[in-house]
Amino acid sequence: MNFSETNARQTLQDTRTPLDWAEKACEALMSKFEPELLPPDRFHYHQGVFLSGMEKCWRETGNNKYYDYIKRWVDSQILEDGSIKKYKPDELDDIQPGVLLYNLYEQTGDERYKKTLYTLVPLLKSWKTNPSGGFWHKEHYPNQMWLDGLYMAGPIAVQFGKTFGENEYYDMMTYQAILMEKHTKDPVTGLLYHGWDETKTAKWADPVTGLAPEFWGRAIGWYPVALLEMFEYLPEDHKDKAALTAILQNLLLALIEYQDAATGLWYQVVDKVNHPDNWPENSCTALYVHAIAKAVRFGYLDTKYLQYAWKGYRGVIDTLKFDENGHVIIGDICIGTGIGDYAHYIARPTSENDLHGAGAFILMCVEMSQAHAKI
Numbered sequence: 538m539n540f541s542e543t544n545a546r547q548t549l550q551d552t553r554t555p556l557d558w559a560e561k562a563c564e565a566l567m568s569k570f571e572p573e574l575l576p577p578d579r580f581h582y583h584q585g586v587f588l589s590g591m592e593k594c595w596r597e598t599g600n601n602k603y604y605d606y607i608k609r610w611v612d613s614q615i616l617e618d619g620s621i622k623k624y625k626p627d628e629l630d631d632i633q634p635g636v637l638l639y640n641l642y643e644q645t646g647d648e649r650y651k652k653t654l655y656t657l658v659p660l661l662k663s664w665k666t667n668p669s670g671g672f673w674h675k676e677h678y679p680n681q682m683w684l685d686g687l688y689m690a691g692p693i694a695v696q697f698g699k700t701f702g703e704n705e706y707y708d709m710m711t712y713q714a715i716l717m718e719k720h721t722k723d724p725v726t727g728l729l730y731h732g733w734d735e736t737k738t739a740k741w742a743d744p745v746t747g748l749a750p751e752f753w754g755r756a757i758g759w760y761p762v763a764l765l766e767m768f769e770y771l772p773e774d775h776k777d778k779a780a781l782t783a784i785l786q787n788l789l790l791a792l793i794e795y796q797d798a799a800t801g802l803w804y805q806v807v808d809k810v811n812h813p814d815n816w817p818e819n820s821c822t823a824l825y826v827h828a829i830a831k832a833v834r835f836g837y838l839d840t841k842y843l844q845y846a847w848k849g850y851r852g853v854i855d856t857l858k859f860d861e862n863g864h865v866i867i868g869d870i871c872i873g874t875g876i877g878d879y880a881h882y883i884a885r886p887t888s889e890n891d892l893h894g895a896g897a898f899i900l901m902c903v904e905m906s907q908a909h910a911k912i
Contacts, residue, residue: 555909558854558865559594559902562895563603565864569890572610576892580614580624582689583873583892585634590899592640597903604644611637611650619652627665627676629689632657636693639700658697661690661709667735671716674732681739683732683876684721687714688759692766699770710767711777717760718784721748726808727791728752729760732876741876749876752807757792758824758897761785765831782837789832792825793845801852805871806882814883819853819869820894823901826850830904843908850905853898870894 553561566587570576575584588607595603614622614634624631635657642650665673667680672690674683691710698706721729731749734742741749764785771778795807802817803825809815826849832838833846858866870891874882888894 554906555850555902555904556594556597556906558857559590559899559906560598560600561865562867562890562899562902563591563594565866565890566892566895567602567606568862568864572606573613575610578623580621580631580634582630582633584610585636586688586896587892587899588634588637588896590896590903592637593903594899597906607637608641611641615649615653617649619649619656621653621656625675626660629672629674629686632660632693633689636696639696654693654697654701658694658703658706661694661706669716669720669735670712671720671733671735672713678739680736681732681734681876682717682720684717684729684756684760687717688763688766691763692770695767695770707771707775708777711771711775711781714760714764714767714781715777715784718788723752726752726794727787728795728807729757729788731756739876741878750878751882753874753876753882754803754805754807754818754821755824755871755874755893755897757788757807758821758828761788761828761832762824762900765828765835768835785828785832786837789825789829789838789842793829793842796825796845796849797852800855801848801850802856803849805885806879809879812879812883816883817852817869818871818887819856819867820871820891820897822849822853823894823897826853827897827901827904830901830908834904834907846905846908850901853901866890867894867898 588610591603592607616622635654638650638654667682671682672686673679674681674686691714694706694710698704718729720733723730731751731753734747737744737747764781795810796803797810797817800817803822804810804815805818806815826846829838829842830846833840833843856869860866866889868887868889870888871885872888872891874885
């Protein structure tokens with residue numbers, strides 16, 4: 538990058554608002570992918586988290602090009618009878634994009650979107666579980682609960698309960714959230730391990746506890762983001778709300794302790810900040826910033842904690858670049874990752890403008906735009 542490009546980059550980063558950055562990310566991905574061609578050609582959370590961010594951007598800006606883009610992708614994936622062209626009905630990852638259907642149903646009244654929701658969400662009633670009743674993450678990972686899974690199934694199921702009066706989904710998903718935290722929380726750091734296998738048969742499972750070996754950044758991020766989405770639809774007087782609120786608060790306060798003081802970023806393996814081969818990772822940072830800021834906005838954290846969200850936000854913004862067409866490049870995003878040991882996480886490649894990384898970035902920016910508006 539030459540001097541003039543560096544100057545231009547710094548000027549833009551000094552003047553753009555968080556919502557400007559959200560729109561820049563939306564536009565960068567829209568220029569790269571026609572919605573029907575978002576990879577992979579499957580109803581999957583990679584698309585779902587990116588488009589969920591875009592939907593929030595649409596709500597804040599009112600710019601219908603975002604709504605139209607989301608609708609074109611969804612319409613390319615679902616058929617008239619509510620069935621889905623290509624998805625895996627035994628993987629939680631392929632449940633998550635259904636969260637996009639609520640807004641489309643509300644805006645259009647098209648019963649096809651409701652049919653698809655009734656195709657997806659009731660699958661959870663017969664989902665395979667471990668002996669304690671915890672959802673398997675995928676059919677081919679028997680008995681494994683992953684933190685990621687709460688984001689994939691929790692918000693869509695709780696919103697389903699609220700939208701269609703199917704109250705059983707409230708208890709179903711609060712149970713999953715509490716079970717997951719109970720068995721993955723480390724009492725020393727307050728952080729959550731990436732996964733738990735009650736049967737202790739997974740190759741990564743600790744032979745005594747069944748826990749994954751490490752605290753992976755993005756996996757931890759999905760958990761509070763999911764809780765906050767669930768809280769938007771969970772009745773305030775639900776029997777588990779107080780317990781889940783305490784869980785949320787404790788996790789976010791624990792994460793603040795591991796924010797890098799110099800950059801504001803969080804690391805790929807969260808607690809090993811001083812390991813020389815560990816590295817700051819943008820998608821987990823974006824999810825933590827989003828969750829801290831949203832928890833402040835909802836009144837779950839004191840406003841004094843917003844300083845950590847701003848520090849993380851600015852840390853991510855400082856890493857951004859632009860391509861030759863002026864589109865933003867979000868880098869330092871860990872690609873999709875299963876559970877493993879420290880060496881496994883550290884060796885994972887990074888990507889630029891990865892769908893779930895861009896989605897996390899947009900979620901962060903839209904949430905920070907609401908904090909910015911109050912300054």
